[in-house]
Amino acid sequence: RVWPSSAYTRVTLESNRTLKYKQFMLTNPDRLVVDIDDIQLNSVLKTVSQQFQSDDPLIKEARIGQFDPKTVRLVLELKQATNPKVFTLDPIAEFKHRLVLDLYPAVGRYDNAEDPLLALLEDYNKGDLESKLPSEAPLAGKAGRDRPLVIMLDPGHGGEDPGAIGKNRTREKDIVLQIARRLRSLIEREPNMKAYMTRNEDVFIPLRVRVAKARKQRADLFVSIHADAFTNRAARGSSVFALSKKGATSTAARFLAETQNESDLIGGVGMSGDRYLDHTLFDLVQTATISDSLKFGGEILKRLGRVNKLHKNKVDQAGFAVLKAPD
Ligand SMILES: [Zn+2]
Structure with a gap:
């Protein structure tokens, strides 16, 4: 292939x-x-x-x-x-x-980059990003009031990963890409919102790169869109997931290890260099993010409920890799 x-x-x-x-x-x-x-x-x-x-x-x-x-x-x-x-x-x-x-x-730096795909995709996004946001302006202020609310839409799967296959051979990767494109054009109509997509074509993008793209653009919101299958054809309806606490804690240690030596930002909080303090900051930021996600997910669910059957009346939680960035 x-x-x-x-x-x-x-x-x-x-x-x-x-x-x-x-x-x-x-x-x-x-x-x-x-x-x-x-x-x-x-x-x-x-x-x-x-x-x-x-x-x-x-x-x-x-x-x-x-x-x-x-x-x-x-x-x-x-x-x-x-x-x-x-x-x-x-x-x-x-x-x-x-x-x-x-x-x-x-191209020069890709050859030496630890993750050439990530380096390349960052550049690939740059043109789009720079034309829409003032360059080097930090995303300060309240999102949606003082500056655009930055939303990263993530159509799941792509390229050789088709996702779920429907009974008429429809492929999840195609359906979620169309949903994301339509959602993006709806968001673009809002005066103080800006939407990006982790992919806007039929390409395979590793999960870590999807998260990195959102963090790179300092997205306020990350929305991954899926159209999954179930073992039972009678299954119908929509669901909304946020990160589970369990999924969050298992990644905290690795995330900290990866960022320990960088002057990385965790939700606007600089890494202190102290392992225990960093861990505490990470937990605080991630707990707040999960709590925000549950509130926001609840609002989405309410609106989805007006157009489709729902699996449950509350937001589900699971350890999805794309939701594990603390901020
Ligand atoms: Zn999926």
Whole structure:
């Protein structure tokens, strides 16, 4: 499968067993070569070159062949200098063993970035952000009164992750993207609100990057939109979730470890450098955030109840990864 997007291109090969591989780059022209061990070229692999579209921003063409009796060689000819990240993923849900080739444009800092996808997506958002907000202005003042209320809409899933599949083969990733786009245009009509989206195309965005994008733009509100399935087809109705206390505490330690050495902000409170004080501040901010989320979620639920059946009359709580940023 090939998922080109404006930010990066993902190529996925899926197999019944672990794929062993070696990768290297060649120049003149720039090529990424991936040798896959212990497999034979089959009818599916032979169609690889047809999976690529000519408008892919990074890949000019793909070739595949049986390099030697035990090795299949995949050659991606590149349109520009590219920074590939090749890795395997273990089976999960309906996916089997996967060999993933993520290709990023090799633009200076991405090559050295710890997380090239995050660095790239930050830049990718910048143009949009700078045209709407005064540059470098801190988001001080009361949201919605002194400055726009910043809302990050997060259409779930995307790219090779389709989310739930409906009985007419509709895909959750498409439905939630349309909902988010419509919601964004409604929000844009409000005079003192500004909406962003974690994705506005059919692209896979890791959960941590979704959260990072919201924090980067100092969003006041993060709304993740899903259209999930259940084992029982009779299930109907809407629900609203906030982060659970349990999900929150399990991430506090790791979050603190990650940000310990940075002058990061936790909900406007600077890290003190003292482990116990930081932990207390984190807890205070997150507790306040959960409490706000429950109030806000209750308002959404009330309004949803006017247009749809509800699962429950109160906001549910669970440890969703995208809700774990304290602020
Ligand atoms: Zn979902």
